Amino acid sequence: MTYQPELSVLKDGNAVASTAARVIAAHIEDSPAAVLGLATGRTPLAVYADLRGRVARGELSFDGVRCFSLDEYQGLPPGHPASYHSYMCRELFDHVDIRQDDWHLPDGTADDLAAAGAGYEAAIRHAGGVDLQLLGIGENGHIGFNEPGAPFESRTREVALAASTIRANASEFPPGDTPPTHALTMGIGTILEARRILLLATGSRKAKAVAAMMTGPIDPAVPASALRLHPAVTILCDAEAASCLSGDECG
Ligand code: PGA
DSSP states (O other), rough: OOOEEEEEEESHHHHHHHHHHHHHHHHHHHTOOOOOEEOOTTTTTHHHHHHHHHHHHSSOOOOTTTEESEHHHHTTTTSSSSSSHHHHHHHHHSSSSGGGGGOOEEEOOOOHHHHHHHHHHHHHTTTTOOOEEEEEEEEESSSSTTTTTTTTTOOEEEEOHHHHHHHHHHSSSSTOOOOOOOEEOOOHHHHHTEEEEEEOOOGGGGGGHHHHHHHOSSSSSSSGGGGGGGEEEEEEETTTTTTTTTSSSOO
């Protein structure tokens, strides 16, 4: 069974972020013990800023909300400035009233990464599963760090990063640091078990990946195309990220 994701093309990145924050805030207001799956990267930065603002103004509380991040670099200590642990603390967790025990990332420093992946899956299951999963999309169509070719039934596991992903994220690392080549990521199968999925895409760099996700073959070559197997996916794009969807030749 395949589905057509609900697509909203919005004016710009700010509109994408404020719409996403509104969806997440409404979800938390409706279910204060919600389980959120969270993405890192540049795209959701303004979403987290919006959510922090709501909490600072007393309009929203994360008390009781559980959060599971999608992925973490392999081998980076949690305190490394480019780790996703640091990112999530800096952008969200340090600024909201979430309980310390209620937010989780895969442990990229574990000696046994297979056990860490299985433990992460168990923790998500124990929480009752992800209610709302926030996603970005890579220029190569990846979701989380599920690079092209990742099986649709994959679970949280160690993966090798595509060279293009390492290049795209290199600027997150201090000069002189060698970016990691591997990561621990929720699998595509893990992501597809979320009850609802919200994917954000902004900027022309994402236009081809968005078109492939929405209109190309449903195939592991484009990991995000797996989202068309899920009945409750919303895609929020700005006009640039949607620019290859018209069917016209896209350069
Ligand atoms: P970006 O990354 O938000 O930094 O573009 C998205 C992704 O790679 O999933």
